[in-house]
Amino acid sequence: MNSSGNPILTLVGTFALMSLFAVGGANSAIPEMHRIAVDVQHWMTDKQFADVFAISQLSPGPNVLIVTLIGYSVAGVAGALAATLAMCVPTAVLAYGVSRMLTRSTQSRWPAIVQAALVPLSIGLMGASGLILALTSDRTWVAGLVTATAAALAFATRLNPLWLLLAGGFLGFAGVI
Amino acid sequence: MSPDSPPAAITAPELPTSAPPGLLALFVAFAKMSLAGFGGVLVWARRGIVEQHRWMTAEEFNETFALCHFLPGPNIVNLSVVFGSRFRGIPGSIAAFAGLVGPPVVIVLFLAALYARFGEIDALRRILAGVSCAAVGLLISAVFRMMMPLIRKRDLVGVAVMAAVFVAIGLLRLPLPAVLLAAIPLSIAISFAMSRRATA
DSSP states (O other), X not given: OOOXXXXXXXHHHHHHHHHHHOBTSGGGGHHHHHIIIIIISOOSXXXXXXXXXXXXXXXXXXXXXXXXXXXXXXXXXXXXXXXHHHHHHHHHHHHHHHXXXXXXXXXXXXXXXXXXXXXXXXXXXXXXXXXXHHHXXXXXXXXXXXXXXXXXXXXXXXXXXXXXXXXXXXXXXXXXX | OOTTSOGGGSOOSSSOOOOOOOHHHHHHHHHHHHHHOTTOSHHHHHIIIXXXXXXXXXXXXXXXXXXXXXXXXXXXXXXXXXXHHHHHHHHHHXXXXXXXXXXXXXXXXXXXXXXXXXTTOHHHHHHHHHHHHHHHHHHHHHHHHHHHHHHHTTOHHHHHHHHHHHIIIIISOOOHHHHHHHHHHHHHHHHHHHHHHHHO
8 A cells, every 4th residue: 555644535535536526427437536546645556456347246235336346345344345435425415416406497498508528528537447447358359349249239239248248257257268 | 406305296197106115215215226237237227217216207307317417426326326315305315225225234244355365376466457347348338438529529628628627637648637727627618608698
């Protein structure tokens, strides 16, 4: 660990700020998580980051679980809980406030304008997440091919994503990747 | 809908909404949706709230989700908080949020402890590497799904904004707050100008 001071406070500060900038959901903030966890704070290696992403996708529940795992690797269970709450609470309070405000005046056209403006931003962020994760996980051309195949199957079919994850795990176990 | 009107007052002819849920029901319902949701909880949330429990009509659900999607942060977390508060105020938000996040956090911490203990075993390393390749593919497919409407509408401005954010974050690796503080006002100004031109 590189940061001075209390690691829990660093986690809380990092994710509370990130929470307010994660336009489009937790997956949009993956590049920022990678930048801070690997490049700035040196909490984990590139490979560990890829593992943490895989574990978060393997467990049921919201995408925000990747934050739980980053917190755990920095400061154990306390770090995991602190990071998760920091990532959820600021935006939850904001959502609560805005939903109370909007139910009073639904005539305004601003929600539609803001939404139209934010959709392309969040797609760009998710695309960057895809790129950064592909660079950390796909170290061989076979691995890249598995990613491309999973992407194509998930795009074109209604297959349960869990089957694709299990198939990837099987190929890895068999030593193909 | 007004914040005080219970959903039972809104009568959808063939799909009447049922009585508002209590705190325990909120917790259990969100825990179930969350534990069923591999790779995203949204589908299960819609199924649980609209079809199974009939706490909201499909239209109300879409409106609530649209709100939560344009706010920052984990969408489904926002949804649980807004949904819980509609029925039971702040205690309702906390019950729904705890149901959504609590049980999966316990599971993921269990997996993390296993990883910390056995993460160096070669077979496990290979399995995780394979899972991670497939998981990245799933994320990329979600990006393409979201891009399709922009491309179908030939929304060149939207595609340009998307590409600019992709380059700034994905290739140049600039910090997220800096990029968004520049991109959000710019993108809102553009879509405001476009909406004025459309109505003029």
